[in-house]
Amino acid sequence: MHVLVLGSGQLARMMSLAGAPLNITMSAYDVTTDRVVHPLTQAVIDQTLDQAIAAADVITAEFEHIPHDILAICDKSGKFLPSTDAIKAGGDRRLEKALLDNSGVKNATYYVINNRADFDAAIQHVGIPMVLKSALGGYDGKGQWRLKDSTQVDTIWQEMQECLNGSAQQAIVAEQFVAFDREVSLVGARSASGEVAVYPLAENIHVNGVLSLSTAIDAPELQEQAKQMFTAVANSLDYVGVLAIEFFDVNGELLVNEIAPRVHNSGHWTQQGAEVCQFENHVRAVCGLPLGSTKLVRETAMINILGEDTLPTELLAMEGCHIHWYGKGKRPGRKMGHINVTADYSGELQRKLCEIAGYLDAKAFPAVHEVAQKIRS
Amino acid sequence: MHVLVLGSGQLARMMSLAGAPLNITMSAYDVTTDRVVHPLTQAVIDQTLDQAIAAADVITAEFEHIPHDILAICDKSGKFLPSTDAIKAGGDRRLEKALLDNSGVKNATYYVINNRADFDAAIQHVGIPMVLKSALGGYDGKGQWRLKDSTQVDTIWQEMQECLNGSAQQAIVAEQFVAFDREVSLVGARSASGEVAVYPLAENIHVNGVLSLSTAIDAPELQEQAKQMFTAVANSLDYVGVLAIEFFDVNGELLVNEIAPRVHNSGHWTQQGAEVCQFENHVRAVCGLPLGSTKLVRETAMINILGEDTLPTELLAMEGCHIHWYGKGKRPGRKMGHINVTADYSGELQRKLCEIAGYLDAKAFPAVHEVAQKIRS
Known part of the structure; x- marks a missing residue:
């Protein structure tokens, strides 16, 4: 094929x-x-x-x-495949919010802004603090604002207006600010026959809106909630392929943040940590082959490599440390590759993350340093 | 690079x-x-x-x-890399035997035959039964004869003579027939700095001289013998890259059968079963990168796909069953791909091999049927 x-x-x-x-x-x-x-x-x-x-x-x-x-x-x-509706929903925050509502899955209260009057209405409807996201073209933290108090309204409106003026199709979606405990994501696959297979949840650390570290976690109750929402969204789209859903974990209750109708950065850990990785499962699904097992085979964490094109050779020599470069030219902040770190048990994974932090620059790899500090303390 | x-x-x-x-x-x-x-x-x-x-x-x-x-x-x-001497030794049975002798590793008694007088001398020196192998160009059981009793001498000499006449460089190596209990192989890597890392031994089943099934085994004493011989051969060649050595296991004593100065079919299981596979380790070694861990991460067996270009979809749906096709056109007996079967423990691997045998044609996959029958009995 x-x-x-x-x-x-x-x-x-x-x-x-x-x-x-x-x-x-x-x-x-x-x-x-x-x-x-x-x-x-x-x-x-x-x-x-x-x-x-x-x-x-x-x-x-x-x-x-x-x-x-x-x-x-x-x-x-x-x-x-998966379907043009799914791709459009992933690329337009308005469609995405409507999809989540139609699928009956919890997500943050929102309001669509096309002009200044909408902005005022959004403040009434959603309340301050709020997060504002461009409907089109925003990713990795771009095209986003945080309205923390009413003194910022005019300044932020200036920037939003500029964004709206950029395209007649553009809009801004105002969302209630969610005070979450952590961000988790579920990556899974749905076959043409409606079979659904999801990976274990990953806990994600973003830095400046960009994913920095993902760790596969064992959280049965959250997993069940996430799988139900995943299935609702995937079924409502008659989705075929790998789909990723990012959630806010608010005191054990999941709220969908956003969906990505594709293989996802927070699923890269599956290359070493799952029986069959997200890339193979996407290919299997769209080619009409049976889905592969999404079972966790080893504790795994993934560290994004941003803006760096070399790493200390000590990493390659470390057992369970797998480097995946993308063959791209170096640019500041660019996703250049990732590191998958595997271990037989969770304590060993923590020890390895601490060791890896010792080899990596704290500015380029803030999340692994943050995690290592927490583990050590 | x-x-x-x-x-x-x-x-x-x-x-x-x-x-x-x-x-x-x-x-x-x-x-x-x-x-x-x-x-x-x-x-x-x-x-x-x-x-x-x-x-x-x-x-x-x-x-x-x-x-x-x-x-x-x-x-x-x-x-x-690894070195032209290593490649030549792998491609010429005379050089290979000399290398084994020079490295001080045990191998079957042999005699080099260039003419009929040599053949008679070989019968004296090596004895009957004996195995005869063309020095050049033989692989997967081609260019081999078995002399079981003296009545066959003239018939086999006819065929050997034809082979010798094919090229002035050709010779035939007569070897003592070894009544082995099983065939095992060791795949490992040596870096430019002399670091050696070997995988667990694989037990191999050949059918008509072609590898059919390999299973990673846990046999500490054999492993130690094999590693010593591997290191002796690799060091004597100042080898850089992945090297494979096939052994006869004769009542717990290993005798080298042959070497392959490259990644090897009996190491394909490492793609799913080892921390870093043989292909990555070969690349790491020749590129001067640190060797990766050769640790077994899961029980694994490999089944060769010979002359077949489709498999029942049930196999892809089986947890732990990984198919690797080579993108080649179908020809009878051609190596078209392989199946790596993984499991958490040995009993589960046996159960899976039995299940897989149920999906595969016994003529095309004789070894997995043979193994399944043994397991069931």
Whole structure:
């Protein structure tokens, strides 16, 4: 089988690595350059998008910010999975909130802002403090504001207005600020026949809005809540493939923060920690193969490598420390790779995280240092 | 770093999959077609061998039957690893036997045959029964004869003579027939600094001279013997990379059968069963990176897929059953892929092998049926 992926970044790359042993070949469409490339080698394939679509058995996506005209072309082929609705909901905060409401899963109170009057209404409806997020194009903490008290209203409105003026399709979604204990996410897969398999929850630490550290956790009650919400959302979309849902854990009650209709950074730990990783399960699902086991096989944590293109060799020599580079050029803050750290039991994982923190710069890897400090104290 | 692999088959393919997360790119030189290709996609790269050598940081090989003129060109670049001597020893039974003797490791009594007089001398020296193997070009049971009693001498000599006439460089090595209890192999890596890391021994079942099933075993005394011999051979070659040694287990005493100066079919189980697989460790060694842990993380067996290009989907749905296809066209008896079966403990692995045998054709997968029958009885 041949799969065409919209997007040619690290997620497509890791899908191609996971698909190869199943004899599933892959090409990737770079929406920015309008070129078809191989997702691992980045070698240009002499095909137009239409030719690539014709040559594919299945089309899928590695990200949700895909121009709707491209989505429409792919949809017309009848080969696109998970579904264009799912991708659109992942790329538009308004649709995402409506989806969550329609699926009956808990999420923060919100209000859609198109103009200053809406902003005032949002303050009434949602209350201060609130979080404001652009409906389109925001990710990794970009296009977000926090309104902590009423003195900030005018300043933030200036910035929001600029954002709204950027595109006629743009809007801003005001959300109640949630005082959460921690952020967790559930990554799972749904097959065309409606089978659902979810991985253990991951606890995530974000720094400046970007994921820094994810650890697979054993939390049976939260897991059950999360799985129910996952199933509700996935079923309501008739979803096929891997889906990720980020939650706020508020005193043991989960509230959906956002969904990602694709393999997800907080699921990279599954490459070493689960029986079958998220990339293989996405490929299996969209190709109509049986889902693989999502069972935890080892305690695992994942550390994102941001803006760095070298690591101390001591890490490679450490038992259970697996480095995954994405073959990308260095840029400040760019996701360059990740480290999966595995251990036989939780105490060993903690010991390893402390050891790893000793090798890594605290500025570049703040979360692992924070965690190591907590473990040591 | 960029690695050029001599040979563009499944071993180069799996090296490229293992190297990608380390940001190690790869090209492969197909010695038969004189073309440089990508080992995963098989896309032709517009380079001559000389250009490919110039573009590579390191050159290595996926097989030992490489024309000596090509080896010489690679060697001249100063980039070739493990070493041309190691490759030559792997590809010439005479050199291999001399290496084993020089390394002081036990192997079957032998005699080199170039003509009929040598054959008679071999019968005197080695005795009947004996095994006869062509010095060059033999693998997977090809170019081998078994002399069980003296009535066969003339018939076998006819065939051997034909083989000898095929090339002036050819010879035949007569070896004492070893009545072994089982065949085991040790796969391990040696770094440029002399560090050695070996995997647990695998017990191998061959059918018609071709590997059919390998299972990682826990046999501390054999492991120690094997590791000593591995280290002696690897050190005597100043070997850098993954090396495999096949042994006969004769009542708890190991005798070297043959060596393979490369990643090896009996080490494919390490993809799921070891902390770092043989392909990654070969890449790490030749690229001067620290060796990864060779620790067993799960009970694992490997089943070769020979001459088949489809498998029942039930296998993919089975927990712990991982299929690795090689992307090759179907031919009778051809190595098309392998199945790695993992389990938490040995009894579970046995149960899974029995279940798998139920899905597979006994003619195509004789060893797993044989093992399942033994387990059930």
